[in-house]
Amino acid sequence: MISPVINWYFKQRSQDLRMNLERADQKQEELLVELIERLSNTRYGEKYQISENSTYDDFRAKVPVVVYEDLKPWIDRNMAGEQQLLWPGDIVWYAKSSGTTSNVSKFIPMSFESLEYNHYECSRETLTQYCAFFPETEIFRGKGLLIGGSHRVNALNQNAFYGDLSAVLMNHLPAWVNWKSTPDMEIAMIENWEEKLEKMAQSVYQENVTSMSGVPTWTLVLLNRLLEITGKNNILAIWPNLELFLHGGVSFEPYKDQFASLIPSNKMNYFETYNASEGFFGLQASPGKSDLLLMTHHGVFYEFYPVSKGEEYIIPLSDVVIGVNYAVVITTVGGLWRYVIGDTVLFTDTKPYTFKITGRTKLFINAFGEELVIENAESAIAIASKETAAIVTDYSAGPIYLSNQGDAGHEWLIEFSKEPTSFEDFIRILDSALKRANEDYQAKRQGDIVMKLPKVISVPKNTFHDWLKSKGKLGGQNKVPRLSNDRMVIEEIKATMGLF
Structure with missing residues (x-):
């Protein structure tokens, strides 16, 4: 039971x-006015002739849509x-982010406003939403397990400090x-993920853990290691209050x-958040549903453009249409101006704004006009796994280009923790599910x-x-690219296996 004081606090926040x-x-609209005023007092705003009286039309006409590489010279100078x-x-903190689709690390500026009014406030909103859903929660009676990257802070020079997002956030949190x-x-x-994982497993099983936060893939690795160490049958035998x-x-x-098997309890709750080094953007709208609430009042101004059309068709949030696949463009209190974050979303409602993450602008396969996106792949993998009693640990897919043998299509590398009852059925069901989810894929598979x-x-x-280890990308926010529009990732992974 939440204490009366905490209950009152979160009730007020919920309202x-x-x-x-x-x-x-x-x-x-109010946020954009504030952001334009801030932009007018920067060298970037000076370059693009932005004044404190500039309108959205001025902002849209003068300030270009950019990706990280466009801002990198400015960030380097900073x-x-x-x-x-x-x-x-003054910005002296930077979140180092290893891109999913790039080998180049990004250093995202972290202003005081970005930390306090975006990342921390949205974290508080997450707890607010959870406590509104589950007023009988006991999470505050135990500890929260943080399964992030290294919390080590590095000094680039006397003017700049960097680390994983989790390191920057933890460095500014209060002691409690x-x-x-x-x-x-x-x-x-600890920076070495494997060493950190082992020491974490050896220590945290003795704690009263009531909540966990992290990426599902790395969390599963830790939970399975905990079972090996303790000899227990499930995680509730270690943490009964989780x-x-x-x-x-x-x-x-x-x-x-897999989580249901490891944590066999109908009282276990799973709550999704949508955050990155660039900002905290969304959190779960309601229990049991995958729709996310867009955080529209915490330091991020949003624009969108239809993936099928391109950035010349960019629109503000107020003009989005339900059911259209959009690329996300952000302007933030951290100094990112009309920045393409690389994610794609589809709105499911506009009162309030709720959405689903459909993938990334660089995570897709469209070698033959099939326009396969990550949402299609995730859904099909889940269906094929369920119908063949399989458990998929991870996967990556890419195109097989047309050759003299005429074997064009897709190649999937899948790691199972439990093999399907029938491998042939798994492939057939995967294909059928992709056809149902994507008309373009179905058309290209016809006959x-x-x-x-x-x-x-x-x-x-x-x-x-x-x-991932061979690329120095273990733990934290690092993850396997699920879809690629070329064969580079597929060939690299096959080389790791000794297949050429």
């Missing part, structure tokens, strides 16, 4: 959250000590938050059955003329772990 979401368009470039204040978290900072700061898993980073759907039945290879245990 404020609901009111702000109902006034989302107004909140976005990190060298030059200020007032992208944001009118660390007191209610596990593992301790000595373990959390009730919440806050997850993000990848779709939870393919891992739902086996353009694309053949998917080629599925069951890869050995730890294949994806070893591939």
Whole structure:
């Protein structure tokens, strides 16, 4: 039971959250006015002739839509000590982010406003929403297990400090938050993921853990290691008071059955958040549903463009249409101006704004006009797994280009923790589910003329772990690219296996 004081606090926050979401368009307009005023006091705003009286039309006409590479020269100068470039204040903290679809690390500026009014406020909104759903929660009686990247902070020079997003956030949190978290900072700061995982497993099983937060893939690795160490049959035998898993980073759907097996309790709750180094954007709208609430009042101004058309068709949030697949463009209190984050979303409602994450602008397969996106793949994998009693640990797919043998199609590398009852049935069901989910895929598969039945290879245990390790991308926010529009990832993983 939440104490009366905490209950009152979150009840007040819940009312404020609901009111702000109902006034989302107004909140976005007010935020843009503030952001334009800030932009007018920067060198970036000076370059693009933005004044404090500029309108949205001015902003849209003058300030270009950019990706990280466009802002990198500005960020590099900022990190060298030059200020007032992208944001009118001193920025000395940067979240180092390893891109899913790129080998180049990104250093995202973290202003005070970005930390306090976006990341921390949205974290509070997450707890607000959860406590509104489950007023009898006991999560505050135990500790929260944080399964993030290394919390070590690195000094690039006297003007710039960087680390994983979790490191930057933890460095600015009050001491009481660390007191209610596990593992301790000595373990959390370990940079080697495998060493950190082992030490974490050896220490946290003795704690009263009531909640966990992390990426599902890495969390499963830790939970399975805990069972090995303790000899217990399930996680509840270790943490009987565990009730919440806050997850993000990848779709939870393919891992739902694995978590249910490890944590066999109908009182266990799973709650999705949508956050990244660039910002905290959304959280679960209601229990048992995958729709996310867009956080429209915490330092991020949103624009969108239809993936099928391109950025010349960019629109503000107030103009979005339900059912259209959009790329997300953000302007933030961290100094990111009209920045393409690389994610795609589809709105399911506009009162309030709720949406589903459909993938990434670079995570798709469209070698033959099939326009396969990650949402299609995740759904099909889940269906095929359920109907063949399989458990998928991870996977990656890419195109097989047309050759003299005429074997064009898709190749899937799948790591199973439990093999399907019939491998042939798994492939057939996967293909059928993709056809139902995607009309373009169905058309290209018609009659086996353009694309053949998917080629599925069951890869050995730890294949994806070893591939990520070879690239120095274990733990934290790192994850396997699920879909690629070329064969580079597929060939790299097959090389790891010794297949050429």
